[in-house]
Amino acid sequence: MDDLDRRLLNIVQADFPIAARPYLVLGKRLGIAEGEALERMRALVESGVVREIGASFDARRLGHASTLVAAKVPPERLEEVANIVSSFQQVTHNYGRDHEYNLWFALVCRDAGEIERTLEEIKARTGVSDIHELPAERTFKLRVDFRF
Amino acid sequence: MTETQIEIIKALQGGLPLSEEPFLEVARKAGVPQDELLAQIKAWKDDGTIRRFGAMLRHHRAGYPVNAMGVWNVPDDRIEEFGRTAAASEAVTHCYQRPRFANFRYNLYTMIHGRLREDCEKAARRISEQTGITDYALLYTTREFKKVGPVYFPSEV
Numbered sequence: 334m335d336d337l338d339r340r341l342l343n344i345v346q347a348d349f350p351i352a353a354r355p356y357l358v359l360g361k362r363l364g365i366a367e368g369e370a371l372e373r374m375r376a377l378v379e380s381g382v383v384r385e386i387g388a389s390f391d392a393r394r395l396g397h398a399s400t401l402v403a404a405k406v407p408p409e410r411l412e413e414v415a416n417i418v419s420s421f422q423q424v425t426h427n428y429g430r431d432h433e434y435n436l437w438f439a440l441v442c443r444d445a446g447e448i449e450r451t452l453e454e455i456k457a458r459t460g461v462s463d464i465h466e467l468p469a470e471r472t473f474k475l476r477v478d479f480r481f
Numbered sequence: 482m483t484e485t486q487i488e489i490i491k492a493l494q495g496g497l498p499l500s501e502e503p504f505l506e507v508a509r510k511a512g513v514p515q516d517e518l519l520a521q522i523k524a525w526k527d528d529g530t531i532r533r534f535g536a537m538l539r540h541h542r543a544g545y546p547v548n549a550m551g552v553w554n555v556p557d558d559r560i561e562e563f564g565r566t567a568a569a570s571e572a573v574t575h576c577y578q579r580p581r582f583a584n585f586r587y588n589l590y591t592m593i594h595g596r597l598r599e600d601c602e603k604a605a606r607r608i609s610e611q612t613g614i615t616d617y618a619l620l621y622t623t624r625e626f627k628k629v630g631p632v633y634f635p636s637e638v
Contacts, residue, residue, distance in 0.1 A: 385497075386536045
């Protein structure tokens with residue numbers, strides 16, 4: 334990753350041009366050709382630094398409900414339980430963490446009822462009952478971009 | 482939400498293709514003219530329906546491999562002040578108030594990213610010093626089992 338890549342990443346994380354030829358706009362901002370801007374972006378995707386280019390929607394504004402969930406899983410069953418949890422389409426993030434509550438996952442559902450039903454199904458299929466729903470009561474910060 | 486808007490959201494899921502005119506392909510998928518698609522995305526960015534439009538990174542590949550979920554036990558009357566101070570930290574990407582549960586007494590969550598564990602520890606220590614809140618824990622990621630964008634309006638339901 335060179336300096337131009339870093340500048341490109343700083344721009345495209347928060348401010349990807351919403352334009353018919355976005356790489357032309359990016360190229361102009363960076364002083365490079367449209368083709369080079371696109372090729373640099375492609376390389377960042379292929380090397381795995383960039384997962385995807387797209388929209389991050391506010392689930393609530395789409396009428397959806399979301400929550401974080403904490404679960405206490407017997408350590409020897411962590412991987413098995415995590416794989417069951419991950420198999421649900423509603424689960425967007427799923428992490429093992431070094432705590433007695435060792436599995437933390439996020440759900441995005443159409444409504445609160447679907448969250449309840451999904452958690453009941455997860456409990457039934459995993460046999461894990463020490464599961465707590467922790468919806469955000471207040472958001473102080475949500476910034477997912479990184480500075481380079 | 483109109484039918485057209487739902488089609489646009491579905492067409493945007495999975496991200497933009499890597500091409501000179503990526504929005505053209507999304508517009509075709511959604512069945513709308515490109516101008517209408519671009520105008521709708523801009524309108525959603527303006528009203529907050531789209532929080533961010535851009536490249537999503539894999540932070541561990543981008544030089545921030547360590548991720549700690551900081552959890553804090555903050556008295557109710559100090560939540561506002563704590564939230565603002567924690568949110569001002571460069572290392573903190575997310576900061577939420579969440580309910581306490583069972584024997585888990587923490588009610589404020591800060592997602593902290595760093596190059597090393599020490600970076601996360603230092604950022605947390607600084608927030609602790611600034612706020613005087615000393616009852617906290619850092620839960621490090623031991624494994625990432627899944628990380629995907631949400632599926633809105635899945636077509637099979």
